[in-house]
Amino acid sequence: MDQVPQSSNQSDSNKWLVRILLIIGIGIPVLIELFTFSGLVSSHFFGEAPSATNDRRSETSAKENIPLVKQGDTLFSDTDYPLLVDTLRLEIYPDQWRFIMELKPLWKPNRERSEGVKLTFQNLVTQQQSLEENRVLVWTDNTLDEAEITWILPTGQRPQNAKVTYRSTRQDSLTGTLDIKRHFEFGHVPARYKQ
Amino acid sequence: MTFIDNYPKSAKIAKANFLVAFIALAIGGLFGLIQALHRTGWARNIISSAEYYTMLTGHGVLLALVFTTFFIAGLFVWGVTRSLDREPENMAFSWSWFWIMLIGTLMATVAILGGFVEGSSIRAAVLYTFYPPMQAHPLFYIGAALLIIGSWMAGADWFRSYLAWRKEHPDERIPLQTYMTLFTMLMWYVCTVGVALEVVVLLIPWSLGWVNQIDPLLPRTLFWYFGHAVVYFWLLPAYFVWYSILPKLSGGRLFSDSMARIVFIIFLILSTPVGYHHQYADPGITVGFKFYAMATTLLLLLPSLLTLFTVVASMEHGAKQRGGKGYFAWLGKLPWGEPAFAGCALAGIMFAAGGFSGIINAAMNINILVHNTIWVPGHFHLTVGTAVALTFMAISYWLVPQLTGRKLKNKTLALIQPYLWFLGMTLMSNAMHRGGLAGIPRRTAEPNYSQFDFEAVFGTISEIKWQIAIGGILLTVSLVFFLWVIFNSWFRGERADKPVDDFIPAALSGPEHAPKILDNIKLWVLLAIALVLIAYSVPLAEMVMDGLFSPGAPTIPV
């Protein structure tokens, strides 16, 4: 084959350039792929097996033993008046994010003694700030209505936790009122885009 | 004497196509860099996260649809002209397809870029796959339709040249470059029927507000009917280069002419019936058809492996002509210091890697693991983003001098360019694949939402992000080198009678050894249509009977 002739000193400097290019341009890629391969293989054979129950998020909160609140959970299941988290949702509008929580009593308390329950959210903490607004929900005796709380959050803020007091009033004077203070840690809150 | 002297009219139209292609490459590449920096969190202030999708649409459309189509048109004009030794039959017709493609491209580009103008009603942040539910301004769809129509006319132009040539050469075999062009275009005709129907019958009326409901599955299916074959529309021109030019650049000759023909036939018949492999996660398509698509997809590995064999054998032949010896030592005798050769060879190596990740994508069950994660862009930046794009860039170093009659300038930059691309793409694509395994989504401006951490299989996520950003920067530098070299050579290069050695020697085993049936165009087209009908007629009929413009199936009374 006839090659385009090159002056010899040009092809000499060219030779060095090509050598460097081959070392850097192909050598580094080959190294990267070898590292990747060995990383994959060793994590497959020697890495920690991921366990199905081991949710990374629950690991962090497990430290404080605070249950994560998720949609579908039942709150205060240890009382006469447990509450179901019917909806837990972030609605995303261009200028604000709304955190919506809908609660409803799970059943009518079978002991006719309860006069109802009052739930007070004392604050709501997001990643960057704490909204110190009291929000109160009240269910009087025998209603099963759903109640909703909405917080308006600055865009980009997700709810993290809240301080809540739960007060149920009983008719029997022996126990009077039951006060529980709890700390809610929110788990995954599904987000919905709104126009 | 080189191409421009022998075929001045073809040279002009090929150059016009290349010019559009390179401008699209420049804009699209810049967008790519901004995306890489934005989504890794390196620079969130260049664009807003809402504009990210406008930019991503621009990147995908300008690179995957515009750069490719125009470059391919230029390449095929060159190949058909030189292999048939005749210029287009009617220059007015040739220029008209060019202008229709260009006007369509400009319309679609204006619609996309409108997204950056605040308050503009002209926008098209629908991504390059453009199926509903996202909707673009009608300008975008009409532009896309014109681009396709123009490409059909371009194909007709090459068939016209072929038929005119055939009259004068009734008994000759179709010259290989023309053969590859015609078969690529036949595949293009078969597959673009789907997207043309989608755009003209469904999307344009919907975007104009003539109908206001649309069934999401049907346009998706029509898109993907086209959407896999389109990747071979990009790839086959790269194969055209690897079969017909790369052996010469390695100092040798093509190993087997018939192998090249067989490969193109397999692509014609198998490219389209595989479209469902992009819809493995779509409800509404029976699993049996998905399985059929998987089987045909895996069959498509065959022609790529045949290509690997033939092209490597041709390169080995070339290296041995240059004094190479041994099983592997000959590799050192290849002209690694020639930018056009080095670029094509590196593109070919990367394509092998892309093939491996493609096997993962193609497998119905493993696909779920990587579906819609950034693994997928990791995969196709190896295939279309390197195997195709780097081949096109590299071969431009050899073609542009022939088309302009000027010598290549800045040869050192031209030589560094493909190696830099290879390095940058390894970094970016490797990290994208690993990010995908960690579940990081694609098409997402800010993938790092709070209260959730992606977990890398090994290493860390922030290291993956670094790798993507650095890779993107190296790729952009490489792209700037390419554009600079081409600009300088094209407009400031030194005129020469013979700026490159443009002689292409005959194949070692030429067409005289290829069975005649390989040139039977009608037979292969009919077979292709038959396979498409098997794959698509039943599902499409079901979807159409569900109602063209009504989302969801109506209840069926029993």
Ligand code: HEM
């Ligand atoms: C400068 C070089 C390039 C860089 C830095 C780059 C970067 C990127 C990045 C980061 C994405 C992923 C965005 C996401 O999913 O959120 C992307 C997507 C994409 N790139 Fe590139 N790219 C480059 C070159 C190319 C080339 C040469 C092609 C094709 C010829 C290409 C075709 C595409 C396509 C089709 C998409 C998908 C768009 C979508 O998902 O709608 N890119 N690119």
Ligand SMILES: [Cu+2]
């Ligand atoms: Cu595909």
